[in-house]
Amino acid sequence: MSKPDDELPIFQAAVLGLQHLLAMDVYVVPILIATMLGLNFGDKMGIVQATFLAAGIGTILQTGVFMKMPVSQGASFVPLGAIAGIYATAGPKNGMATVFGSLLIGAIAVILLGITHVLPNLIHKFVPAIVGGTIITNVGLSLIPSAVNDDIFEASGNLNTNVMLGSVSALVLLICVWLGLRFVKLGRVFKLGSILISLLIGTGVAAATGAISLKTVAASPWFSLPKFSVTSYGLRFDPFAILTMLIIYMVLMTETTGTWFAVSTVTHTELTNERLNRGVIGEGISCVIASLAGATPVTGYSTNAGIISITGIASKRAFIAAGVWFIGFSFVGKIAALLSAIPDAVIGGVFAVVCVTIMINGLRVVSRQSFEERNLYILGIPIILTMATVLMPTKLIDETPQFVQYLLGSPIAISAIAAILLNQLMPKTRKAIA
Template sequence: MDARAEKPETNISEAKKEVSVGQSIFLGLQQVLAMDLFIPPMILAGLLSFSVPDSALLIQMTFIACGIATIIQAGFAMKLPVMQGPSFVPLSALAAIGTTSGIGAMIGSLIPGALLVALLGYPMKVFSKVVRKFIPPIVAGTVIVVVGLSLMPSAINSIYTAPGNFGENIFVAAVTAAVLIFCMYIGEKSKSKLKYIKVVSVILSLGIGSLVASFFGLVDFSSLGKSAWFQMPSLFAFGAPEFDLHAILIMAAIYFIVTIETTGTWFTVSKVTGENLDDKRLNGGAFGEGLGCFIGSFFGGTPVTGYSSNAGIIAITGVKSRKPIIAGGVIMIILGMMPKLMNLIACIPGVVINSVFAILCVVIMMNGFKVIKEVAFTERNMLVIGVPIMLALFAVLMPADVLKGLPDIATYFVSSGTAIGAIAALVLNLILPQKLEDGVKTNEVTVHAN
């Protein structure tokens, strides 16, 4: 992820092309549909054993947090058309903190790290230097691989242990996954209007999967009647934050990993729009990311990250203005004020959600390999890539009995294979001597986890 990579030959004036209000709303809605931003909060709700109403509330607060963060980032911080959505990276750590120390400690752990990220952007203005020094493609790619690989066992295990008949659950999961794979493939290969099917592939697979699940009695809509159509958001919807030092330290490390993830999106958007990603924009992006996470945490939302899937929509539509992105942020906030819609989403069976999640983990992991393939496969680089993957698996596969005997901070840390793998990649890349042949084959690295 070299910020000095060759700038694409794109007419930069196109990025600032005027877009009408109607077009902005339509394109903004399309961007929101492409994000599938309800998946991470639903996974987290499942890991925390939330009820359907609490799950709906978490999804609701996530929509609002992401909308606010998007408006901040695209509107005045980074000033690039970047959509902000919930990151998959912190899920394991947040679940560990929430189940061990309570939801208050989980929410409280988000606030200091968010402020630190913002301060690195402004007024300290050192984030751009950190990116150039510590986040080369070999580290970024390995982190993305580790994210997908670390989350995959959780998705698969949730399918195995889902309530109900095992055979029926496997059938529903298989149908859901097959629909998603088919839609993604058709959308990728088609040169006609069918290419847009990829934009709504997750929504289609969730809908069809839920329909199949309903035949087995796995869908319960009883909570819908009790939920309101419209409701204003409230601060600290899950209770007042509690500040646990161990939880704060692990989330500070997680935030650094999230910034690695989101930096890839910024370079992707920069390339698609033709806008220069200089130090000012990098620092502004860190400030916007941190501020968005900070404000979002007050509503109970999870840490946000830039979504590169939205850069793909920009490439397809050719509209590079920030107005549709800001409109998308407003739409997310409005949707977050509709509890009945959030309850409808929360009614999707866990086996359907985790089937989609498992496929998304594969996509995340393979996107990481796309970045890594640009790195020369020398002995040194293979160690930098392979050892973090091994350590991430070591953490994920650690027996529960062993995990229970560890101190709290070690429990939080080990529960997140992503944190262990990412830090290992960073440290190994710094301490292992680098020779000329270890260099990157190309600077055009723009792939991101989402």
């Protein structure tokens, strides 16, 4: 395996960087957010382009300046529920401004945590593995209804066609995963590109059945600028939205720290406290850039650790090249337009499978712990609260104070608070459940 400091030829680094970009499903999160919020086509294009731009700049900063490890940045699934809740509570007029305002303050808080060197201790105390695994489990669980109901059953268009498109997309994804597991060498292509292949085939079927028009793609310019949040939406600072997002950022830092440990293990690079704190600062700066660019938080992407294991290439040059590709793609309007034109039902079929994998990954983290009786409640109560929040009637939510509405709009925030409090309050025992 190559080392992080190995100097690859420029052409080779460019090809390997493009491979990393194509293997990352960075485009999925902004499309999902735009779909959940009901954004128009132009706003959807803007958030896709902004995500590519923020991911590119963040990747270059983390790899070359802060962590100095081969780390790629990409949009995380964790904030989806909180963003949707904040947008819904603030209303369409102030929704995006409130979302980006809370994201900006949260990112600045992350930078301060890195400067003061306190984040590792905070994570160790308040978000150990049992809590982190519980939160990740509830991330997947809380998003399943949105994937199936909002994106398929209640999406625009013919219901039967939507169900067919969602089923086809999910089936293609499963076939790609099966090929990846069945055929070791050739299957890697299908496994790494499973989401992209599923979206392409699903969109192709939609075009064949007349469920999609590519006129908007043809009319879109090749070169266009992202819709920066400051100039397009403005920034609105709501204390309750900020508090909700601070909780989400704590969860995000737990997730990305796990990614750093994975990359550290694969590349045989020591993850010292100094490197960890530099990474936190880099993460915060990346998220500041994302919020100003009009994108959601970009964090360390675990997919790349797997790609390093498969290819044996850990050179930082390849990752910096991936960052350059990201920045370049952020200004190609037709790419953003094509991604934005994907029907909701196609996204829903893929997203449903992704939600399940997120949930199972969380349970896998939990299963690695010595399972004491207290852990039943640390895991179980947040699951109940997540489902209760997802199923809660809108009429009941509207009768609560605004801060409570923000929390009720984010099942993940509620489950995170519950898991953290239960872990602190439930007495510890030495007896594990057989």
